[in-house]
Amino acid sequence: MKILAIETSCDDTGIAILEAKKSGKSHTFKTLANVVQSQDIHTNYGGVFPMMAKREHGKNIVPVFEKALKDAELFQVGKNMLDSKKKKEIQKILSRENDLGEVFLAHIENIKKPKIDKLAVTVGPGLEPALWVGISFAKALSIAWDMDLIPVNHMEGHKLSILIQKDGKIPDLQFPAMSLLVSGGHTEIVLMKEFGKYKIIGQTRDDACGEAFDKVARMLGLPYPGGPEISRLAEKSRSNSSVISNSKFVITLPRPMIYTKDFDFSFSGLKTAVLYLLRDLGKINDAQRQAIAYEFENATVEVLAHKTLKAIEKYKAKTLIIGGGVSANKHLQKTLKTNIKKISPETTVYFPTKNLSTDNALMIAIVGYFQSQKNSQKNPRRLIANGNLTLN
Ligand code: KG4
Ligand code: ZN
Secondary structure, three states: OEEEEEEOOOOEEEEEEEEEEEEOOEEEEEEEEEEEEEOHHHHHHOOOOHHHHHHHHHHHHHHHHHHHHHHOOOOOEOOOOOOHHHHHHHHHHHHHOOOHHHHHHHHHOOEOOOOOOEEEEEEEOOOHHHHHHHHHHHHHHHHHHOOEEEEEEHHHHHHHHHHOOOOOOOOOOOOOEEEEEEOOOOEEEEEEEEOOEEEEEEEEOOOOHHHHHHHHHHHOOOOOOHHHHHHHHHHHHHHOHHHHHHOOOOOOOOOOOOOOOOOOEOOHHHHHHHHHHHHHHOOOOHHHHHHHHHHHHHHHHHHHHHHHHHHHHHHOOOEEEEEOHHHHOHHHHHHHHHHHHHHOOOOEEEOOOHHHHOOOOHHHHHHHHHHHHOOOOOOHHHOOOOOOOOOO
């Protein structure tokens, strides 16, 4: 089965084509295309503006679509004329997306329908204006090509992104599995009893962890997205520990909620602690900036790791899955791997490969594939964006 998936929940326009096969109880995956166009426009603003993201998705989605078909060797110029009823319906669906309707029709009528079996699209959670671009595009495509369209939860995508590993083998997940989902919009610990059965056991009470990275980075004068920037500075300190021990500039930030009995998080206090520190310091130099980044990363990772390990112990999880943009953080990866060996050596840990840790459509295609096995397709015309969609 070939499945084409579309992801536009935040500031990355993604289209992927996955070939999935089932033999007996096992599945094999082959990535035919995985195109992601990131929106650099947000770099200087320290965050993503929904309406700006929507406009950029509208501009990028057709070129990203064409590139995905070409990468998968499924692009062929040819005529695919649509009747007036279909055209009208497509135009109506895309009417909220500026001139996307005309661009889409001009494009789709000039390429041959490729051998793709199903379509999947992210319907939430995320920024609703951004989500709608992908959903409307997917609806239009499902009408033009007469194909099923499967709605996908973005967080389930992050969770299952670990199913595509570098060696091409699909991990044989043992249940119960615990997952830590850490992105720009979410921070949750989710118990997974089997595929598709999820229970959120802990989550942030205020800011998401990636959001805290981005906001602190902005305060430090670093560009968006802030996570990789803070991490780069923190690693510099870590690789040169004599700088830290000889430094007169020693700071300590709080580890919010680390010893509470639940599995919840809070990152806004940590962010505010950095704000007050910077207010007291006035103008900071590079060494101070680096020291703050280092301590902020340490504090964040300590809390994430502590709660995740506690959840693994309590639920006797055999697998730990990490997902979402922050899962690319080297210090988080190292801390979790080292501590799991000590506390629960029988638990296997999976991180997504680097290109699948941040937003992409391949993870949406994986979920779409599993959904299609359960025959859970909905009427594509009825799909709507849900910015607050949850996993429970
Ligand atoms: O999953 P994602 O691509 O988008 C959302 O669904 O939100 O996550 C983006 C978030 C951003 O906040 C970004 O700063 C953070 O992931 N991030 C990182 C790292 N790489 C990306 N945070 C910490 N360390 C990193 N290496
Ligand atoms: Zn995401």
